[in-house]
Amino acid sequence: MKSISLLxxxxxxxxxxxxxxxxxxxxxxxxxxxxxxxxxxxxRHALVGYLHNFDNGTGVLPLGDVDDSWDVIxxxxxxxxxxxxxxxxxAPELERTRLIADIAAKRAQGRIVALSFGGELxxxxxxxxxxxxxxxxxTAEAIxxxxxxxIDIDLEKVAGVVHGAPVVRxxxxxxxxxxxxxxxxxxxxxxxxxxxxxxxxAMEGIWGAYLPLIDGLRxxxxxxxxxxxxxxxxxxxxxxxxLPGGSVDMMVGSARMLxxxxxxxxxxxxxxxxxxxxVALGLPSGPLAAGNGQATPADxxxxxxxxTTATACDTVTPARPYPDFRGVMTWSINWDxxxxxxxxxxxxxxLRQIRTAR
Numbered sequence: 001m002k003s004i005s006l007l008x009x010x011x012x013x014x015x016x017x018x019x020x021x022x023x024x025x026x027x028x029x030x031x032x033x034x035x036x037x038x039x040x041x042x043x044r045h046a047l048v049g050y051l052h053n054f055d056n057g058t059g060v061l062p063l064g065d066v067d068d069s070w071d072v073i074x075x076x077x078x079x080x081x082x083x084x085x086x087x088x089x090x091a092p093e094l095e096r097t098r099l100i101a102d103i104a105a106k107r108a109q110g111r112i113v114a115l116s117f118g119g120e121l122x123x124x125x126x127x128x129x130x131x132x133x134x135x136x137x138x139t140a141e142a143i144x145x146x147x148x149x150x151i152d153i154d155l156e157k158v159a160g161v162v163h164g165a166p167v168v169r170x171x172x173x174x175x176x177x178x179x180x181x182x183x184x185x186x187x188x189x190x191x192x193x194x195x196x197x198x199x200x201x202a203m204e205g206i207w208g209a210y211l212p213l214i215d216g217l218r219x220x221x222x223x224x225x226x227x228x229x230x231x232x233x234x235x236x237x238x239x240x241x242x243l244p245g246g247s248v249d250m251m252v253g254s255a256r257m258l259x260x261x262x263x264x265x266x267x268x269x270x271x272x273x274x275x276x277x278x279v280a281l282g283l284p285s286g287p288l289a290a291g292n293g294q295a296t297p298a299d300x301x302x303x304x305x306x307x308t309t310a311t312a313c314d315t316v317t318p319a320r321p322y323p324d325f326r327g328v329m330t331w332s333i334n335w336d337x338x339x340x341x342x343x344x345x346x347x348x349x350x351l352r353q354i355r356t357a358r
Contacts, residue, residue, distance in 0.1 A: 034104065037182025039112050039149035039222075045304075045351040046071040047344065048188075048225060048280060048329035049336065050116065053077060053091050057288075058334035060093035063102035063113070066333055067341075069348035072112040072223075073333065074152045074188070077119040078142065084131030085138045086124060088115055088146060103147050114186050115142060118154035126170035135170070136177050143182065150186025150222070151178070153213070161195065161209050168209070172216035179220045188223040189214065190282060190329065193234055196226050197257050201235050202265045211264075211271055224274060225282035225329035228254055229293025237262055238316045246295040249316040251281050251303035255325065256318050276307075276322035282329045285343040289335040297346035300328060304350065327351055 049070045052060060066073060078086045090099050103113045117124050125131050139151065153171065155161050161168060179185050191210040194201075199208025214224065228234065228250060233242030236253040243250035261273035283300060284290035295303075306313035310321040328347055330336065336343045 034107070034147070036143045036147050037150065037178075038184040039186035040107070040110050042112070042222065042277075042326065043071050043355055044277075044324065044326075045355040046223075046280065046327035047348045047351055048072040048074065048223070048327065049285075049333035049344070050074045050076045050329075050331050052332060052334045053088075053094065055091070055093070058332075058338040060091045061334050061337060062094060063099055063106060066106075067344070068109075069341075069344040070111065070333060071327070072114065072186075072188075073106060074114050074116045076116045076332070077122045077154070078115050078117050080123045080125055081138070082125055084125050084128075084134030086117065086135060086142065087138065088142045100146055107147065107149060112149045112186050114150045114152045114188060115146070115148050116152035116154045116190070118156055118159055120156055121158060122155070123159040124155065124167065124171070126167040126174070128166070128170075132170040132174050135174050139174070139178060140181060143178075143185075150182075150188070151175070152188045152190060154190040156192060157206070161191075161213075162205050163203065163209050163212075165209075168213050169216075172213060175217055175220055185220070186222050187217065187220050188225065189221065190225050190227055192227045192231050193254060194231055196224075197234060197236065197254060197262070199264050199271060200237065200257070200262050203268045208264065214274075215271075218274070221274070221278055223280055223326060223329075224258060224278055225280040226254060226258065227282045227293075227331070229282075229284045229290040229331075232292065236316075243316065245293040246299070248299050248303045248306065248312075248314045251283075251295065251300065252306050252313060252318065253316045255279055255281060255303075255307050256316065259322060259325075260319055275324075277324040277326050280326045280329050282331075285330040285332060285336040286339040288339070289331055297343060300347050301350045304328065304354075308354070
C-alpha cells in the first residue's frame with residue numbers, strides 16, 4: 001500500500017478542502033473495511049453488478065437485501081449538480097441512514113461498494129480547473145459521507161466524451177488527485193465498446209475517445225468492464241465482419257483487444273494492453289436489461305473459461321491463457337433479481353468455483 005506524507009496531505013487538503021488520511025491510518029482500518037476510500041482487494045475472479053438508485057420497472061432494492069453473489073456493488077448513479085459538483089442523493093426507498101449502515105456492513109464482509117458517474121442520461125461538468133476542483137471536493141465528500149470504497153466512470157453519449165474534450169483531461173487529473181487522497185481508492189470504468197475498441201475503426205468523435213482516459217489512469221485503474229451491449233457487434237482484428245453481440249467470440253475478442261492491445265485507426269499508434277486482472281466482461285443480466293447484447297450464462301462461462309484456460313473457445317482464441325482475468329460485470333443487480341437471478345446464480349457460482357479450485 002502507498003502512503004502519503006504529511007506535507008502531501010496538507011497540500012491536498014488545501015486544494016480540495018476535503019480530508020486526508022495517512023497510510024498508517026488507512027492500514028489500521030483496512031481489515032474492518034471501515035475507512036472510506038480504502039477498498040479490500042478484489043477476489044481473483046469477481047462478479048460486479050450495478051444497483052439502481054431509481055425505479056425503471058424493477059423497483060428499488062435496498063443494498064442490505066443484495067445477496068452475497070456480488071463481490072463489487074456499484075451504486076448508479078451520482079447526480080451532476082453543475083460547475084463540477086456532484087452529489088449522491090439516495091432514492092427515498094434506499095433511506096439514507098440505512099444505506100450508510102448497509103454500505104458499512106457490505107464492506108465489513110469484504111465486498112466493495114463504489115459510486116458511479118454517468119449512465120445513459122448522466123454527466124459530469126468538467127470544463128475548467130474550477131470544475132475539476134469542485135469535482136474532487138464533492139466526490140471526496142460523498143466518499144466520506146457514505147463510507148465508499150471508490151468510484152466508477154460510466155460516462156456515455158450525453159457526457160460529451162469525445163477526442164479533445166476538456167472532460168477527458170480534467171477527469172484524468174481529478175481521479176489522480178482523489179487517488180492521492182485515498183491511496184487504496186477503487187477505480188473502475190464501464191464505457192461502451194465504440195469508445196474503446198472502436199479506436200480500431202476510427203479515432204475521431206466518440207470512436208476510441210476513452211483510450212486517452214484509460215491510458216492516463218493505467219496506474220490507478222482497478223477494473224475496466226467495457227459494455228458489450230446496446231451497440232451491436234464488435235469490429236475487431238480477428239474477423240472481417242463484426243463479432244456478433246452476445247457471442248463467445250465477441251466476449252473473447254473484446255477482452256483479447258484490451259489485454260493484448262490493438263492498432264489504432266489511421267496509423268495513430270497502438271493501444272497497449274492492460275493487465276488481465278484489470279479486465280472483466282460487461283454484459284446485460286437478462287433480456288430486459290439492455291436493447292441488445294444479451295448472452296446466455298452458459299456462453300458467458302465458456303468465454304470466461306476460454307480466456308482463463310484457452311479451452312471452450314469458438315473461433316477467436318487468446319494468444320495464451322490469462323488465468324488472472326478478473327471476471328464479469330452486469331447491468332444490473334435489480335434486473336437480475338427481477339428475472340429470478342438467472343445471471344448471478346450460474347455466472348457467480350462458476351466464478352466462485354474457479355477461484356476456490358485454483
